[in-house]
Amino acid sequence: MNRNFWIIALISLINSLSLTILIPVIYLYGRQYGLNDFQTSLLFSVYSIAQFFATPVIGKLSDRFGRKPLLMISLLGTVVANLIAGTAATAGVLFFARFLDGITGGNAAVAQAVISDVTTPENRARGFGINGAAFGFGFVLGPAMSLLAQQISLGAAFLVSGAIAFVALMITLFYLPESLPVKAVVVRQNLFDLGLKNLITGLTFPKVGILLIINFLIGTTFTIFTYAFQPYFIQVLHQTNQSLTLMFLVFGVLGVLMQTWGISVLTRKINLVAILFLGLLVRGASFLMMPIWANVIYFVGVTILFSLFNSLVQPMINALISLNARAEDQGTVLGLNASYLSVSNAIGPIIAGLMIHQSHPETYAYPLYLAGLLTLGVLIFAVAIRDRYQVQPGTFA
Template structure:
């Protein structure tokens, strides 16, 4: 891996750190503005919906004008949005800030396009694995940073997130060169910004089926994430400190698997089989988690989950990249991030319709459902494998 790859991985780490600082506090921050539970949930959905429409546009523009300028614009949007949110005095300003962060939030797909530009196809699975590990490390340190910022105020967590994103912005400006070697052809219609690709992408050979698989896996995964924390605290009787330790374990194991683990597995299996392996154990883990309400049992299953869950997203990104033309990398990876974004808004809604706060045991029901549905996604992926398996995987 060359210097530009490690710079991109470092930017990905800083960017994920910025994002995960906000995860523990958005709900509580919304409550400070007098929002109802439903209104607070819209703070999550408005970000995901805005990102759903924005990422294919940003991806396509990065194919046309280069990776660096679009990465700069996207990161700058996050900096500004979090500063606005952290200093907001009314609810509508907070909603505007979340919308702005979502509409400019295509930096992950552009960073993935940079990796596609600078790595050969044979090394791409390992590269996306390391990239995922860098983001995973951010997911470990983000909540811890958030806890420190919350000692000042919840708004300070947004300001801290914006400050971290500003570091990533400076790194991009100062150290990351342009990596796009061949610009996409200029469209006849200058207003063609890629929104039509949200539909057209589903018909792309080798790409459309992977977009569907990623959408389904994202939906089932966010069903799990919705129920996981309240199940851990209310059903297993744990506290926020032990939850933080479990997140630390998740992140550490994911980093190990996405760096060394993928390299080892690549010597024994092809990319598609590694994806199947990840989906199978993700499904099994979801189903096993709520069977026995015992903390030791839950931790063991969670370790199994963390190891194999970390394989799924890097393999899907790798397969999408390998199936796309060089000049379309930003476009297709933007579509991938876009469909993943909208799934982030759907999964919690489905899970929320199942659980009842008055009956904590119901927090296990979305875990069962996520396990069953993920197994169906695995069957769907196996059945359609010939439609997306690249020759050089």
């Protein structure tokens, strides 16, 4: 791995800090503005809906004009949006801030495109694993910083998040060189050719199209869980927001261990597709097990198992998509991938929000059961069509 790889990994780490500081506070921050559970799910969804439309445009632009300028624009949007959210006077302003963050939030996809530029095919899975570990390490530091910020207010967490995104912006500006070897040729200047049309045409990419569908389904099932997890932990298990933040810290520690050490070991013994299947199997089973017994010790035990294997899924699917795409399409394909994940991130919280009712605590378990069943369904589908996206042995190490 060269110097540029480690710089983008550092930027991913800092960017993940900006994100993970917010994850434990968005639910209760929305409740402070008088939003109910369903309305709070929309607060999660508006960010993802905006990302859905913006990310493929940003990915395509990064193929045409370079990774660095688009990464800087995305990070600047995060800085401004979080400053607005942290000082919002009304729920409407808060929704606008989340939309603004989403519409400029293509930084993860651009960072992945940089990784595809600076790694060889045989090191691609390891590169995405390390980048995933850097992102996961944010789940260690981010919740800790969130706990400190929460001592001031929940809004202070947004201000700290914006300040950290500004640090990533400065590192990008002064230390990250352009990694794009050959810029894509501009055929037409129609804005819709930059991304919206590609949401459909991307599905026709050989092998990549089916992986985009699989990742969309994976993302939808996972975000049903990620929204339902917070109200279940607080409302059913009667835990505090500080305890919730500590849970995210545990997720981060275990994720880093698996993505730095576990992926390296597993990729030497079994192929990427098998690792993906393993992660999905444990993820789905864990979702089904979590709400069986409303006991915090039991719940923590299941989430530890979940955290270890869940961290395998996204690096593997990202690596498979990248390995099956042409070099000149990396930014476009990874942008499309992030966009389909964004729309899944919008759908999942809404599904969970519609299923739960504060006056009926037992309903908080329903999205967890649904997420488990659907995840196992996606696994069966992925196994059945594995020949359509399996990479050749020796393509990875």
